[in-house]
Amino acid sequence: MSLRADVGVRLGExxxxxxxxxxxxxxxxxLGPNGAGKTTLLRALAGxxxxxxxxxEIGDVVVDDPDADVFVEPEHRSVGVVFxxxxxxxxxxxxxxxxxxxxARGRPRAEARAEAASWLDRMGLGPLARRRPRELSGGxxxxxxxxxxxxxxxxxxxxxxxxxxxxxxxxxxxxxxLRRWLARPGAATVVITHDPVDAYALADRxxxxxxxxxxxxxxxxxxxxxxxxxxxxxxxxxxxxxxxVVGGVLRADGGAxxxxxxxxxxxxxxxxxxxxxxxxxxxxxxxxxxxxxxxxVLDIDRHGERVRVRLRGPVDLVAxxxxxxxxxxxxxxxxxxxxxxxxxxxxxxxxxRP
Amino acid sequence: MVFFALPFLGLLWRVPWGDAWGLxxxxxxxxxxxxxLVCSLSATAISVVLGVPLAWxxxxxxxxxxxxxxxxxxxxxxxxxxxxxxxxxxxxxRRGMVGGPLYDWFDVRFxxxxxxxxxxxxxxxxxxxxxxxxxxxxxxxxxxxxxxxxLGASRWYAFRRVTVPAIRPALVAGAVLAWAxxxxxxxxxxxxxxxLPGRTQTMPLAVYLxxxxxxxxxxxxxxxxxxxxxGVLVGLRDRWLGGDPGTLR
Numbered sequence: 373m374s375l376r377a378d379v380g381v382r383l384g385e386x387x388x389x390x391x392x393x394x395x396x397x398x399x400x401x402x403l404g405p406n407g408a409g410k411t412t413l414l415r416a417l418a419g420x421x422x423x424x425x426x427x428x429e430i431g432d433v434v435v436d437d438p439d440a441d442v443f444v445e446p447e448h449r450s451v452g453v454v455f456x457x458x459x460x461x462x463x464x465x466x467x468x469x470x471x472x473x474x475x476a477r478g479r480p481r482a483e484a485r486a487e488a489a490s491w492l493d494r495m496g497l498g499p500l501a502r503r504r505p506r507e508l509s510g511g512x513x514x515x516x517x518x519x520x521x522x523x524x525x526x527x528x529x530x531x532x533x534x535x536x537x538x539x540x541x542x543x544x545x546x547x548x549x550l551r552r553w554l555a556r557p558g559a560a561t562v563v564i565t566h567d568p569v570d571a572y573a574l575a576d577r578x579x580x581x582x583x584x585x586x587x588x589x590x591x592x593x594x595x596x597x598x599x600x601x602x603x604x605x606x607x608x609x610x611x612x613x614x615x616x617v618v619g620g621v622l623r624a625d626g627g628a629x630x631x632x633x634x635x636x637x638x639x640x641x642x643x644x645x646x647x648x649x650x651x652x653x654x655x656x657x658x659x660x661x662x663x664x665x666x667x668x669v670l671d672i673d674r675h676g677e678r679v680r681v682r683l684r685g686p687v688d689l690v691a692x693x694x695x696x697x698x699x700x701x702x703x704x705x706x707x708x709x710x711x712x713x714x715x716x717x718x719x720x721x722x723x724x725r726p
Numbered sequence: 727m728v729f730f731a732l733p734f735l736g737l738l739w740r741v742p743w744g745d746a747w748g749l750x751x752x753x754x755x756x757x758x759x760x761x762x763l764v765c766s767l768s769a770t771a772i773s774v775v776l777g778v779p780l781a782w783x784x785x786x787x788x789x790x791x792x793x794x795x796x797x798x799x800x801x802x803x804x805x806x807x808x809x810x811x812x813x814x815x816x817x818x819x820r821r822g823m824v825g826g827p828l829y830d831w832f833d834v835r836f837x838x839x840x841x842x843x844x845x846x847x848x849x850x851x852x853x854x855x856x857x858x859x860x861x862x863x864x865x866x867x868x869x870x871x872x873x874x875x876x877l878g879a880s881r882w883y884a885f886r887r888v889t890v891p892a893i894r895p896a897l898v899a900g901a902v903l904a905w906a907x908x909x910x911x912x913x914x915x916x917x918x919x920x921x922l923p924g925r926t927q928t929m930p931l932a933v934y935l936x937x938x939x940x941x942x943x944x945x946x947x948x949x950x951x952x953x954x955x956x957g958v959l960v961g962l963r964d965r966w967l968g969g970d971p972g973t974l975r
Contacts, residue, residue, distance in 0.1 A: 420872050446875040459873040463891040472887070473877035524878055 373431035373450060373527030375560045379416045380425030381409075388412050388584040389426070394528075394560035401563045401575035401592075405603055409584040410564045411456075414530050417562065418453050419446035430528050430560075447476070449528075452521030456532040458513050460505035466516045467492060467501040473524040491519045495553075511542040518553060529554070529561045535570050547573050548722050568592065568610050569644055569721055580604055596690075611645040611689045617720065628686030631662035631715040641722045647680060647692035649717035652701055653710040661712035665689075669707050672698070683711060734952060741949055742942040749946045757924045758932035758947065765840065765928060766908035769847035770855075773904045776848075777855040778897070782885075784856065785863035796860075802914075803853035810849055811917025818845065818918075842919035843926050847908035854907055858900030862893040899962055906958045910951065 375394040382388075388409040394400045404410050415421040417428060419435065422443055428436040430451065435444040452473075460469050471488035475481065492498050495515050505513055514534065521529060534550060535543045551574055554561045563574050571578050572592045580588040580595060580603070587601045593612060595604060615624040617638050622630040630643055651657070657664060667685035674680075679698045681691045691711060693701075703709060742749070749755060784796050802810045818825040818836040828834045836842040866889065874884035890897070912930040919926040921935060929947055936944040 418872075418876050420875070446872070447878045447880055449876075451876055453873065453876040455869065455873060459870050461870060461874075461888060461891075472874065472879070476874070476877055476879035476883050476887075520877065 373558065373560055375417070375528050375562070376427075376429040377417060378426035379413055379428065380423055381412055381416055381421060382424050383412055383421075386412060386584055388416075390579075390581060390584065390586045392562070392579055392586070394562060396558050396560055397555070398577065399554045399561040399563065399575045401565055401571035401578045402581055403565055403568060403571045403578045404581035405566060407583075408581045410566075410581055411532060413581065414453070414532050414562070414564050417528065418451050418530055419444060419449050450526050452524060452526035452529045454514075454517045454521050454529075454531040454534055456534075457537055458505075458517035460508075460513055460517060460520070462505050465502050465504055466497065466508065466512075469505070469516055470519045470523055472520060477524065488519075488523060491523050492516075495519050509542070510538045511546050514538065514546055515549075518550070522553065525559075527559050529556070529559060531561070531563045533565055534563060534574075535565070535567070544721065550574060568596070568612075569719075572612055572642065573721060611647060611650075611687075612642055613645070613687050614642040615640075617641045620715075622718075622720065624687050626687060628665070630687065630713075630718065632718045632720050633715055636720045637722065639722055641720050644719040644721060645689065645713060645717065647690045649713060650689060650691035651712045652681065652691055652693065652697075652703070653712065654701060656710050657712045659712070660714065662715040663713040663718075665711050667709050667711050669703055669705055669709055671705060672703065681709075683709070685711070737945060737948060737952070740941075741945045745942055746946050746949075749940075749943045750950070752943070754923055754927075754932060754936075755943060755947060758927055758929045759950070761840070761843070761924070761927065762909060762929040765843045765847055766851075766905055766911075768844045769851055769908040770901055770905040772844070772848045773852040773855045773908075774897075774901055777852045777900070777904070778859055780852075781856045781859035781863060785860040799856055800853040802850050803857075807850055807911065807913025807915075808917050811846060811914035814842075814846055814849060814914060814918040818842070837918060838920045838922065838926060840919075840925055843915050843928060846914040846918045847911045850911055850914050851904040851907040854903040855897075855900035858896050858903065859893060862896030863889075866892055902958055902962055906955055909954060 374396045375392065377392045379392070380389045386409050390409070390413055392400070392402065392413070402410050402413060412421065416423055416436070423436045423438050425438060427434065430449060433444070434440070434442050435449050436442060461472065464472065467485060467488050470491055471484040474484035474487060489498070489501060492501050495518070497512065497515055497519065500508060500512060508516060535547055538546055547570065554563070554574060563570070565571050575592070577590060578592045578595055579586055582601060582603050588595050588604055596610065596612065613622065613624050613630060615622045615630070617632060617636050619638065620632060620634045620636060622632050622641060622643050624630060632643060651661070665685045665687070667683035667689070670682040670684050672679060672681050677694065679693050679695055681693065681703065683689045683691060689711060780799060784792065784799070815822065815837060817823050820826065820829060820835065820837055825836060836845055870888050870892070871884045874888045879887065910930055912934070915926065915928060916931055921927050921931050927935070929951055933944045933947045936947065
């Protein structure tokens with residue numbers, strides 16, 4: 373099912389007015405800073421909050437349209453939600469949690485349990501079926517919550533910061549895993565996140581939400597290449613290089629090599645590089661940096677105390693300097709420059725991306 | 727401490743232990759005991775059935791005048807029970823506002839019947855359940871209910887499978903408090919239902935009556951009431967009174 377939503381909600385200080393469209397089979401990340409209205413958007417889509425204005429259509433069913441006096445209760449929408457802190461039912465076992473949606477829809481107990489058990493097995497959680505939520509680790513609880521949301525085979529799956537509550541180690545693992553479950557043919561998925569890396573790893577497309585408004589949308593690489601707001605420039609402006617790691621070197625899809633931390637496992641991955649980690653030089657630098665490239669300045673962008681320099685070279689990158697640093701280098705459009713980057717400054721995230 | 731303990735020690739000292747069993751098993755005692763149990767348990771059941779939805783409405787549904795409605799619902803808790811009994815009599819008595827038509831049309835009578843005892847006990851004890859459950863509902867995280875709704879649960883299904891388990895301790899505590907209050911109910915009962923042995927004479931009434939004629943029986947029945955009440959308080963210690971973490975199991 374596809375999602376077509378024009379969400380208008382006023383809630384205290386927040387005035388949310390956002391248009392979001394997701395095609396069937398597509399995963400869209402809603403990316404934005406805290407307080408932008410991301411969770412409010414999710415609650416409106418799920419039916420936990422009624423629209424003040426606008427219209428939500430899931431598949432070809434209008435589920436909320438205040439002008440036409442239409443409001444479909446959450447239990448009658450084809451929606452599944454994975455909440456930020458999962459909200460597993462603490463008095464039920466993992467199996468009963470996963471069976472809940474089927475039981476609520478009136479399926480006989482034995483049938484619902486059998487189907488829930490098969491979902492747990494598929495997600496590698498079979499042995500944990502009888503555990504209570506408090507006996508599960510963060511990663512396990514997250515997968516139980518996902519299984520619970522998926523059993524009813526919703527046409528629209530919503531995930532609120534699915535990785536935020538996990539520790540760093542688990543996050544890498546779950547992130548890799550999650551992508552597999554999110555892309556479901558025929559169903560639309562919306563992932564709420566404030567982390568561009570999650571957005572990149574999980575979604576086909578991002579919608580940037582700031583102060584209740586959509587400021588930008590499109591494939592993440594496109595959005596980061598042309599940041600249209602300070603937030604996008606600063607937070608989403610992380611350089612992302614997709615490629616394949618072999619023996620501590622990431623061979624970018626464009627052909628360039630990027631030396632990454634030595635303990636990075638081989639396989640498809642993408643590298644995230646903060647713009648401020650890239651140093652620029654007039655002459656070829658000598659020193660410990662393992663990555664040195666000959667680049668051309670595409671343009672120079674001033675954002676207050678920060679200057680962002682877009683570079684074209686073996687890999688396209690954005691570097692960030694102080695105004696004083698820019699002055700010292702005396703850089704201009706179309707000039708040649710050397711960029712250097714320490715391997716230790718590269719964060720590598722494994723990805724199952726083509 | 728001493729002030730609280732002394733009256734009970736005094737009572738234990740006065741109980742005619744030799745005749746206790748005989749006094750307890752004589753017909754009037756057994757009748758009072760049976761009637762007390764039947765009526766207080768019925769009142770508790772009615773309190774749960776009516777009180778939980780009421781607590782839900784007070785705790786969850788915002789409507790104008792909620793404070794006044796809440797005050798009205800718990801008024802019988804602070805009123806002298808005799809006043810409650812008089813009010814019940816005015817409404818449900820033989821010539822009462824509601825009681826009159828009920829009797830004339832359906833031949834249903836509350837005053838001076840066992841039904842009247844149950845009604846009087848419910849009237850004074852339900853507020854305990856309502857207040858306890860309402861407090862629990864207000865303090866409850868509502869998001870698990872929302873999660874249930876997104877999984878296809880109706881409001882009712884979510885309430886039964888998610889909310890009720892979450893407030894179970896408060897529900898149990900409220901029901902037991904209501905029961906204990908119903909068991910000890912005296913004023914409203916004697917005013918509204920009278921003091922008819924076997925029909926409306928519950929334990930506290932029997933104690934009061936026996937005090938004039940047979941002090942021994944009054945003491946023994948008092949002892950039974952004290953034991954039950956004390957048992958309830960000890961049992962509720964952890965849930966209701968906060969308990970002492972050092973003594974938890």
